[in-house]
Amino acid sequence: MKKLSLIAVLLFVVPLLAQTANVKVPDADTLVGAPKGQPLTGDELTRTTQEIASTIRCPVCQGLSIADSPAEMAQNMKAQVRELLSRGYTREQIDSYFERSYGQFVLLAPKFQGVNSLVWTLPILALIFGIFVVFMKMKSLEKAPVADSGNQPPATGNSDDPYLARVRDLVKGDQQ
């Protein structure tokens, strides 16, 4: 009976284990090289995972990071961040790992390079231009000559405008 059990194990269980052992998923080693940092553990691992995950975009969500999204895809990616940190991969290597597959789209804050640098510089340039416009306008107002008082309508006195005369009559009537 024991022999039969052993044969059953050899025939079914061992090949099954061998097959499972052969399963291979794309590994960070082949994609971004060997780890360049120290493996993290405990609270530091949890805190750093959360920090990095909050800068990586969930590809199946609308503007959410993988730290904030409950989507399974996001959770898998967050687990991947944790695993890579525990193996000693640095923040830059983890960014590169995801960027290699998804492009810069996956980073919530675009890098300061190429066309993306406009995202950082244009608002500052627009602000400087706005300040310049306001400054120039104020300067031109200061320099503008004081309006000739002769061209101003009289503050008091008669006017030929029948509408104004009518308004004055009405005001006078109210006061009496």
Place this chain on the structure above:
Amino acid sequence: MNRTVLAFGIVLAAALCAVFYLALGKDPSYIESPLIGKTAPDFALKAVGTGETVDLAKYRGKPVVVNFWATWCHPCWDEHPTLTAVSQTYGDNVQFLGVVFQDDESKITNFLRERGWAYPTLVDERGKTAIAYGVGGVPETFFLNRQGKIVAKYVGPISPDELRTDVAKAMAQ
């Protein structure tokens, strides 16, 4: 001064119009894959039904179509007959592989029993293969040439014509 402001406004409006014009007709959810032209990430995953491990590297020298899908994805139901039928027309000249992620193996087995299959369907546990391929949602289909380089990626349910066009790209290189 007013002319400067006007000129600045015109330039800004023209730039915005150009951006909107260039974006017309494009799918905003489509992400250009940085993997195009690069060697496809290697994987060896367990096949549904047989339990065998299927290694992508084994198919080097032959064009390969890798289709990411799931049973909970309705567009995947729509494209399943297309993939099954078209894969049969290529026979051994092109290897088709289905990679299922975020799914239950028993559901996959039932799905394939009901709807039939013509090529290996592999299970991507914890979605690591999908992440390495930059999959943002299913279905997504990748086309690998004989050297194992990704030559095209298709997002969404693929039609027979689109499938043949991308397979032709993989066969040509």
